[in-house]
Amino acid sequence: MERMKICVLKGDGIGPEIVDQALKVLKAVCDASGIKLELDFALLGGIAIDQTGEPLPQQTIDKCKASDAVLLGAVGGEKWDHLPARPEKGLLGIRSALGLYANLRPAKIFPALKTASPLKDSVIGEGVDILVVRELTGGIYFGEHNRKTENGMEIGYDVMQYSTAEVERIAKTAFELARKRNHKVTSVDKANVLEVSRLWRETVIRVHEEYRDVELNHMYVDNASMQLVRNPAQFDVIVTGNMFGDILSDEASMISGSIGMLASASLGVGSLGLYEPIHGSAPDIAGKGIANPLATVLSVAMMLRYTFSLEKEADAIEKAVELSLNHARTPDIKSEDLPVYCTEQMGDFLAKTV
């Protein structure tokens, strides 16, 4: 690896400040490893609406496609909520435009933050370390949708659909990832009610034939939402569709108690990936210099791992983040016996530590 080109989408709210820290850390890692880091910047979300009228300008798509990976801060805010061209459309649009069909959402409990989980210690048991693999460019998010009038009555509808090819590729992603973890995949669907889920389940079972070393079980989505609360330690990799994945990955994150700490990767066919923290743009604290940059920094670690296969460098960042938890904290996770750091201080500490 001699050079990497990253397209940076700082986005809205706290996006710019947390991304700046993550870039500091990335630069430090690249310097240490002799990698030439090239950055490009583009607009997404509310700021793109403000400056260009659309949440996802074509230029942004072009710049992302011309890069090895995309680093995103966060998008959205009440300011744009009333508009038809909302920041979320930018998010959905870029996933689709870049073909990022696999959303990886790790939810784990950091030992130093164990007390932050809303679950009892007895429920957490051996700990939570779940990887939700959510299909991201299909399902009801991208099916036909519209309004129609029947017998004078207005009807709104959205079609949830999956093709075997779509299920196959996400199932493969899940099985491959499980091989690097605890060799267990739980496929979540609603096959007792939905046709799309029956196709999903059949296809996952078929793909599984090539992954006999991985244990596969199936769970209905209502049960999965209960099991996450009842016994999260039973899960390793969860694979599911776009809508169910949206709900369950957020539930799993909350269970970890460390929502300000969780990163995500959205991957496609090649090595191009989009990396972002799972938390929102938090407009209420934007610009105050108190936002927690750790989830964005951990997104950079995922980027190094999944787009660039730089395991060692990814590990170094993750280690630095764990270290930081015993050294100083941003206000959102502050602890009585540790100093409080502002966003910048945290970035500086991590850049120095990696």
Add this chain to the structure above:
Amino acid sequence: MERMKICVLKGDGIGPEIVDQALKVLKAVCDASGIKLELDFALLGGIAIDQTGEPLPQQTIDKCKASDAVLLGAVGGEKWDHLPARPEKGLLGIRSALGLYANLRPAKIFPALKTASPLKDSVIGEGVDILVVRELTGGIYFGEHNRKTENGMEIGYDVMQYSTAEVERIAKTAFELARKRNHKVTSVDKANVLEVSRLWRETVIRVHEEYRDVELNHMYVDNASMQLVRNPAQFDVIVTGNMFGDILSDEASMISGSIGMLASASLGVGSLGLYEPIHGSAPDIAGKGIANPLATVLSVAMMLRYTFSLEKEADAIEKAVELSLNHARTPDIKSEDLPVYCTEQMGDFLAKTV
């Protein structure tokens, strides 16, 4: 009230044994209040498949329609899971045939069982007392669904749809119920992505104009699944569609830690309602006489309240159940300092106590 006619669907697994106890309690209440209780029995689920070939025979529909209310045990079991005519189809079919569009799913923590919640005491805070109002005869459960082939590729699809009329009536139900509780409704949708959710939200807002005394807020389903774990005390009534309601009502139940204790009501236009425990048919313990009948008994309380407006009688049953928790327990919720009762003993105790 001089007589009531109940259609009893014992169903599969532990269904028969728990329903028998609930009927004991109902008889005791009717005797005490001078109400003539007429019972009719019909088949639903696996047992109906075994005896008639279909999960929901026409006769069952007829008998239910000819009754004031329906009491259901539980349906399903692995034995029938491979069949195309599965027990669940009976459940969906009867909801639809009887027009039971409003599913009321209370999730609360019983003081005597507080320690059973998987959530920390600090998270539970003032306690959990949520009523999920789930739309039950529309949405993706009943939309068009099929398989098709496009470019040689198989596709499965289901249509999630709602008409304004469907949303209006369930919204009204939710607002009316909130008036008898804490005057707060949270409407859950995914309006930032789904067209059906935008129609849902607009309609709920319009219906709300006639319920200004009730506080209304809107929440995306992914956020709702987090908030239930983060701070369940913020919720009073949650109103949502069939699919989201399936997921969130189960999550809310699990949070209460008392899944063997929770009842449900499914209501339609008139006073006819179907009442059932939320737990499953538990084939593994069927016939052993150890099943917990409390959720079914509490379903009878809901029946007295919602179909017959017999508040006093409903209260008496609920009080008897709370009393039982300090008197004896079935094995599933056993407590060191209380005797263990079998299913029958619990029924006898409650029938004597009401």
